[in-house]
Amino acid sequence: MRRLIRLARPQFPRMAVALVLIAVCAVALLAIPLVVKQAIGVALRTNHLDFPGRLIALLLVLVIGSALANVLSFILMFDVAVAISSGLRLRYIRHLIDLPVQFHRSSQPGELLDRLLTGVVEVEWFFQNNVASLFAVTITISGAAVMMFLTSWKLSLLVVCAVPLLALMVRKLFRKARQLQERGRGLSGRLTGSIGALLLGIDVVKAYNSQDRSMERLTRQQDEFFLLWKRGARFVAAVEPVMIAVAILLFLLFLLFGGFLLAG
Amino acid sequence: MYLMLLMPQTRVIGSIVNRWQQVRIGLNRLDDILELVPERDHEDARTLPVPVEGRIELRDVSMSYDNREPALRNVSFSLGRGERVGLVGESGAGKTTLFNLLLRFYEPDSGVITIDGIDVRSVQLASLRSALALVPQDTTLFDDTIAENVRYARASATDAEVEEACHLAQISDFVESLPDGYQTVLSDRGMNLSGGQRQRLAIARALLKKAPILLMDEPTSSLDAQTEEHLRRAMEVAMEGRTTLIIAHRLATVAHLPRIIVLSRGRILADGSHQELLETCPLYAEIVATQMMSQSPAAESAAQSETVSTGAA
Numbered sequence: 001m002r003r004l005i006r007l008a009r010p011q012f013p014r015m016a017v018a019l020v021l022i023a024v025c026a027v028a029l030l031a032i033p034l035v036v037k038q039a040i041g042v043a044l045r046t047n048h049l050d051f052p053g054r055l056i057a058l059l060l061v062l063v064i065g066s067a068l069a070n071v072l073s074f075i076l077m078f079d080v081a082v083a084i085s086s087g088l089r090l091r092y093i094r095h096l097i098d099l100p101v102q103f104h105r106s107s108q109p110g111e112l113l114d115r116l117l118t119g120v121v122e123v124e125w126f127f128q129n130n131v132a133s134l135f136a137v138t139i140t141i142s143g144a145a146v147m148m149f150l151t152s153w154k155l156s157l158l159v160v161c162a163v164p165l166l167a168l169m170v171r172k173l174f175r176k177a178r179q180l181q182e183r184g185r186g187l188s189g190r191l192t193g194s195i196g197a198l199l200l201g202i203d204v205v206k207a208y209n210s211q212d213r214s215m216e217r218l219t220r221q222q223d224e225f226f227l228l229w230k231r232g233a234r235f236v237a238a239v240e241p242v243m244i245a246v247a248i249l250l251f252l253l254f255l256l257f258g259g260f261l262l263a264g
Numbered sequence: 265m266y267l268m269l270l271m272p273q274t275r276v277i278g279s280i281v282n283r284w285q286q287v288r289i290g291l292n293r294l295d296d297i298l299e300l301v302p303e304r305d306h307e308d309a310r311t312l313p314v315p316v317e318g319r320i321e322l323r324d325v326s327m328s329y330d331n332r333e334p335a336l337r338n339v340s341f342s343l344g345r346g347e348r349v350g351l352v353g354e355s356g357a358g359k360t361t362l363f364n365l366l367l368r369f370y371e372p373d374s375g376v377i378t379i380d381g382i383d384v385r386s387v388q389l390a391s392l393r394s395a396l397a398l399v400p401q402d403t404t405l406f407d408d409t410i411a412e413n414v415r416y417a418r419a420s421a422t423d424a425e426v427e428e429a430c431h432l433a434q435i436s437d438f439v440e441s442l443p444d445g446y447q448t449v450l451s452d453r454g455m456n457l458s459g460g461q462r463q464r465l466a467i468a469r470a471l472l473k474k475a476p477i478l479l480m481d482e483p484t485s486s487l488d489a490q491t492e493e494h495l496r497r498a499m500e501v502a503m504e505g506r507t508t509l510i511i512a513h514r515l516a517t518v519a520h521l522p523r524i525i526v527l528s529r530g531r532i533l534a535d536g537s538h539q540e541l542l543e544t545c546p547l548y549a550e551i552v553a554t555q556m557m558s559q560s561p562a563a564e565s566a567a568q569s570e571t572v573s574t575g576a577a
Contacts, residue, residue, distance in 0.1 A: 121290075178289060185289050
């Protein structure tokens, strides 16, 4: 996370604006049902559907405001993601250029490009799509936690004790998944490197009629990569339901404890 | 109720954590490279005093790649200002390694290399390399105009200087015959150019640099006999006042030079003029004999048929 923060630091002002806009959007969306509820209340009280203009105007402001905030935050986060990934890409290329000739003579350009493409795309995607969700989740969880503490500090204490245990388990499981995926990425890099070398030496491949042999070699490498990649993906697929099951168990436990508190 | 609000977030968190894993893997793979130490100057590195005279000296230089058999063993020789020397020897004799060391692409295991009496290890890389112009065996051309490809050697060069360098390298007639002339874009990295045309562009690039030391690795390997002759005359002018080291497999490229160094298995076997070497160095005499045999009329005509194509850029 520290690395991402370091990468994002020059973009903090734009990110801050985008996050404020996301919060505005969330608040606006939360307020819409309240306004509608109030409008219906007014209608029921007065027994006709003549909503006050003030409420309709507020509703319009909220809908248009949340839509605008949403669009602006998306554009800003897109710009942030592009700026961060461009900076990272240029830094990597500059570093490659500055590395000794000795290094380049013992490396495969395709493998180096694979690192660049996959790494930068992941970072760009994360900033473009996941930072906003992360922010929204953080707001929801923090809000819920505060409200829970105000409602029942005993229940909150139970949650506070259980969450680190859950986090520890998740961490352990994901570390295993990451190791598998990391090895998979390494093999994917080697595969891209081999494809690059093959294309650079295409005249030799054709002159020696070794198209089929080259394909066999690449297929072997690809199978090796997919085998590991599949193992990693299956592990991740299995981890997610386990996480949810544990969360449900904890949820039931909290409900029971909450019920016990109420009964008490 | 608030607990219920937290429940759906589990899935969102799961998907973010999963994506975060991918980001971590991606960043780790980038960091593997970003943590490697780049080429850098020593703290007390200095620039070569200007103007660089171009005197080169190697004292007991040895070097091996990745702890394999030494590519150079205790090599010592010196070149005076403006001296022109040919390097010959079988493949793997250490000729290209000498260039790698002069350009500091690699560091020697032992021994000292000096330029104008200054140890190259104590010189800033940019300063050292600005004193050397390289014509490599395989020419690298970039996706840019011909003019910019030549200007790669010296960004501040004027159009007239670029054209002059191309003229000296005997490539100006070809470039000017193209519809866009010097503004022709080599979008295919110049792959449609013949080997000779590519090589002459590389020579134009080196000439434009106006460096006091010229390093040429088989500069005429892709040229037909007629162009080679033209080029040789142009090179004579270009080499004037410049220290020049030329690696050649074709002895015709270097036989006219006043001095030739014969390398074998990383050692200097002989050092002298073409005539002296013929008399004193059996390996050199053998190479000459072999090349004379291969340049029999049949072989010569085969070589001539590989003439420069005029394929469009």
